[in-house]
Each structure stands twice: as C-alpha cells, then as structure tokens.
Amino acid sequence: MVVSASFAVQSKGYCDVVDITDKVELEVAASKIRNGLVTVFVRGSTAGVSTMEFEPGLVADLQRTLEKLIPSNVPYNHDARWGDGNGFSHIRATMMGPSLVVPLQSGKLSLGTWQQIILVDFDNRPRRREVQVQVVGE
Amino acid sequence: MVVSASFAVQSKGYCDVVDITDKVELEVAASKIRNGLVTVFVRGSTAGVSTMEFEPGLVADLQRTLEKLIPSNVPYNHDARWGDGNGFSHIRATMMGPSLVVPLQSGKLSLGTWQQIILVDFDNRPRRREVQVQVVGE
Amino acid sequence: MVVSASFAVQSKGYCDVVDITDKVELEVAASKIRNGLVTVFVRGSTAGVSTMEFEPGLVADLQRTLEKLIPSNVPYNHDARWGDGNGFSHIRATMMGPSLVVPLQSGKLSLGTWQQIILVDFDNRPRRREVQVQVVGE
Numbered sequence: 001m002v003v004s005a006s007f008a009v010q011s012k013g014y015c016d017v018v019d020i021t022d023k024v025e026l027e028v029a030a031s032k033i034r035n036g037l038v039t040v041f042v043r044g045s046t047a048g049v050s051t052m053e054f055e056p057g058l059v060a061d062l063q064r065t066l067e068k069l070i071p072s073n074v075p076y077n078h079d080a081r082w083g084d085g086n087g088f089s090h091i092r093a094t095m096m097g098p099s100l101v102v103p104l105q106s107g108k109l110s111l112g113t114w115q116q117i118i119l120v121d122f123d124n125r126p127r128r129r130e131v132q133v134q135v136v137g138e
Numbered sequence: 139m140v141v142s143a144s145f146a147v148q149s150k151g152y153c154d155v156v157d158i159t160d161k162v163e164l165e166v167a168a169s170k171i172r173n174g175l176v177t178v179f180v181r182g183s184t185a186g187v188s189t190m191e192f193e194p195g196l197v198a199d200l201q202r203t204l205e206k207l208i209p210s211n212v213p214y215n216h217d218a219r220w221g222d223g224n225g226f227s228h229i230r231a232t233m234m235g236p237s238l239v240v241p242l243q244s245g246k247l248s249l250g251t252w253q254q255i256i257l258v259d260f261d262n263r264p265r266r267r268e269v270q271v272q273v274v275g276e
Numbered sequence: 277m278v279v280s281a282s283f284a285v286q287s288k289g290y291c292d293v294v295d296i297t298d299k300v301e302l303e304v305a306a307s308k309i310r311n312g313l314v315t316v317f318v319r320g321s322t323a324g325v326s327t328m329e330f331e332p333g334l335v336a337d338l339q340r341t342l343e344k345l346i347p348s349n350v351p352y353n354h355d356a357r358w359g360d361g362n363g364f365s366h367i368r369a370t371m372m373g374p375s376l377v378v379p380l381q382s383g384k385l386s387l388g389t390w391q392q393i394i395l396v397d398f399d400n401r402p403r404r405r406e407v408q409v410q411v412v413g414e
Contacts, residue, residue, distance in 0.1 A: 001276075002173040002174050002275050002276055004173060004241065004243045035278040035280060036278050036410075036412055037175065037313065037315055037410060037412055039175055039239050039241055041239070041240060041241050041248060043248060043249065043250035043253065044250040044252070044253060045189060045190055045191040045250060045252050045253045050370045050371075050373050050374075051321060051369075051370065051373070051374050052321055052366060052369075052370045053321040053366060055354070055357070055358075056353070056357075057352070057353035057354035057355075057356065057357040057358065057363070058352075058353070058354045058363065058366050058367070058370075060353045061352045061353050061354055061363050061366070061367055062367055062370060065346055065367050069207060069345060070203055076195070076196075076199045077194070077195035077196070077198045077199050078191075078193070078195035078196045078199055079195075080195065081193070081194075081195040082193075082195065087195070087196065087199050090190060090191055090196050090199070091196070091199055091200055091203050093189075093190075094188045094189065094190045094200060094256075095188075095233070095234065095371070096371065096373075097188050097189070097234075097235065097238065097373065098188075098189050098238075098253070099238060099239050099240065100373065100374075100375060101239050101315050101317070101375050101377050102317060102375065103280065103315055103317050103408045103410035104410075105280045105408075105410075110317060110319060110408050110410075111319065112319035112320040112321060114320070114321050115319065115320060115321045115374070118370075132241045132243075132248050134174075134175060134241035134242075134243075134248075136174055136175055136274060136275065136412060137278050137412065138277075138278055139414075140311040140312050140413050140414055142311060142379065142381045175313065177313055177377050177379055179377070179378060179379050179386060181386060181387065181388035181391065182388040182390070182391060183327060183328055183329040183388060183390050183391045207345060208341055214333070214334075214337045215332070215333035215334070215336045215337050216331070216333035216334045216337055217333075218333065219331070219332075219333040220331075220333065225333070225334065225337050228328060228329060228334050228337070229334070229337055229338055229341050231327075231328070232326045232327065232328045232334075232338060232394075233326075233371070233372065235326050235327070235372075235373065235376065236326075236327050236376075236391070237376060237377050237378065239377050270379045270381075270386050272312075272313060272379035272380075272381075272386075274312055274313055274412060274413065
C-alpha cells in the first residue's frame, strides 16, 4: 500500500529550523499503514530535511556552524549569474539533502526520544514550503 | 511491486556534477509503477547523489565549497597507505551519501521545478558509474 | 512485505566508525525478502549512517576532517544550556543524517565492492546503539 500526503510549512528562511515531527506523525496516522517506510521529502533546491534534538541551543549551533562552513557573505557564481543572492542556500541544501526515510513499526516512527524531524529552510527570505510524506507498507 | 533498473554515467571525475534526472525518469516510466518510492543509489565509495538546481554557477560553487571544506591538496592517511591519491574523494562521498529517495505520485517524481537529481563523482579520474534505480510501489 | 529487525552496536563514541555491513546482511537474509529496499536507521541524535571504504586510513581521515569542520573544542550553545558537552556530536549527526536506503536485488544489497555500511557514533562517550533494519519488498 502507498499513501501520499503533504503539508505546508511557513518558514522565516535564513536557516530557519522547523520541527515537523508532529505534522509527519499526523499524516502517518491518517494513512492507516502500520508497518513500512515513511519518506519525508521537501520540494525545492534551498531546503533540507534531517533529524536533531530540537532545542534552541542546537538550533543556534547549527546556524552558526553552517554560516562558518558555507558562508552567506562570500561571492557565489550563482548570484553573479542570476542575482538571486542565495547561492549559499543552494549549496547548504545540496549538502544536507532533501529527504529522510524513517522506519514505521506498529504505527510508530522509530525515532529516538530526543530525535525530531526537522525542515531547514536555507533560503534568503521567508518561504511557504510543501513537505511530501510518502508512506509505503501494510 | 518492485522493479530494479540501472544505467551508466560517464563522468570526468574531480567533482564532476552530472544531471541524471532524465535517465531516472526514463527508468521510472519503464517500470509502469505509478505511486511509491524511487531510490537512486550509486555503487562505489567515491561518488554521491543529491539534488540541486542544475546550472553552471551552482556547479562551480559546489566544487569550490567542497575544495575548501575537504581539500584535495592536504595529506590523507588513505593515500599514505594505499597510494590512491583520492582520500579527499572518499571523505566527500561519505559526507554527501550514496542514495536519494524521492516520492513517486501518479507517475511523477515529486521534485521541485528547479530541483534536479545529481550524481557527483568525487574521484580523481574519469569513471564509468553504475546508478541503481529501485522503484517500489503500485 | 515488510520485515522489521534491529541489532545492537557497542561504540567507543568520539567519532567511532563501525562497519555494520555484516549485521545488516544477516537481518536481510533472515527477512526472506529478495527484492526491494533496505533502510538502515539509527535511533538517537548523536550518531549517523553512511557508506565508506572501511579501512583505518579513511577512518582517521574522516575523524580528522570532522574535527576540523565541526570542532569539539569550541563553545556550543547546547552545552551552555544543558551541560552535556556534546554539542559538536549533535551537529555532526544532523549533517550526516541518521538513515541510509540501499536497493536489494535477488537477495543482495547493491553495494560496491569497496563500499561498506558504517555507523558513526559522534557522542562524547561510549554508547550502545540500536540500529533498525527495515526491509520492504517481495
């Protein structure tokens, strides 16, 4: 069985980290599938999906680390060509990746206690994001 | 239903970024599966798979960023032991990861408009890569 | 068909890299599923899963690279708030990601010859990790 669902997330951009665990769990419950795989996928090339212990300290740490590794204030060829000013957003998104797959067992996502599913919006402006939840199983 | 397919990609190596979206879509269409999951997986330990807006500016930005973060011109223990000279290629591949999972809905990959599936070949020579496309669904 | 399995791994922490390929293969064989998807997922927010050519040189290279990119010896807000001292572990885990999906074809994982599945434990102490293996297919 395959059930496709999606939900919208309003982000502030600039490496905004949003805990989407509850929204994913709602779609999984609605799917009636109890065992299988839950794929969380964000459309677009300037956002990513991963897991983290969602607390303000780590959110700030992730933002600071990404600013150091893939800075927003250095020149990008993407910006020289297209004037978008969000070259850094694209590179961060490609490195994190747009999808996450979580096992589903007896109706529960097999996450750890302190492990939430996060959407990270790397773009340089607020965005309304569409997150796909694909549930495959029985 | 499960359908396994694969295709070959000739890369130039050295962080060559190849847009493989069309090839993945061809295999998905041939599978006759309309809803489910499409897993794209590259065999080998010096290549990765992700998504990006495929345009020359961002390709150059990704290459420059990876050269800064995981340089090719510093010593690697792998090279001291094995003489391959591609320690940097391995580390980049491990960080990006070899697989990507994309939801399939009504016969279409749920990608964004400016979001292509890319193979990145980090090796220090041209390579012929085998990319697996595994389609699971109904 | 869906089969859920799991196994435990004892790690030393501090970016300990553990080759878990054999353990994953054992669970896949026990599942009797021959074609489909194998998802490897680690519970918790301070470990990650990926692939690499598992040899001591590359293990050291990965550890050195991560120490340079996401250092253990700089201040983290997470540590200031919670006193765990493992802020660096969390950020590394979020960047690598907790899951890997590998195609399963005729009973074999479609890995390359020099490509092993690794668990990387980023935490700042030894940990007993639970790794989920979810096999979906036929």
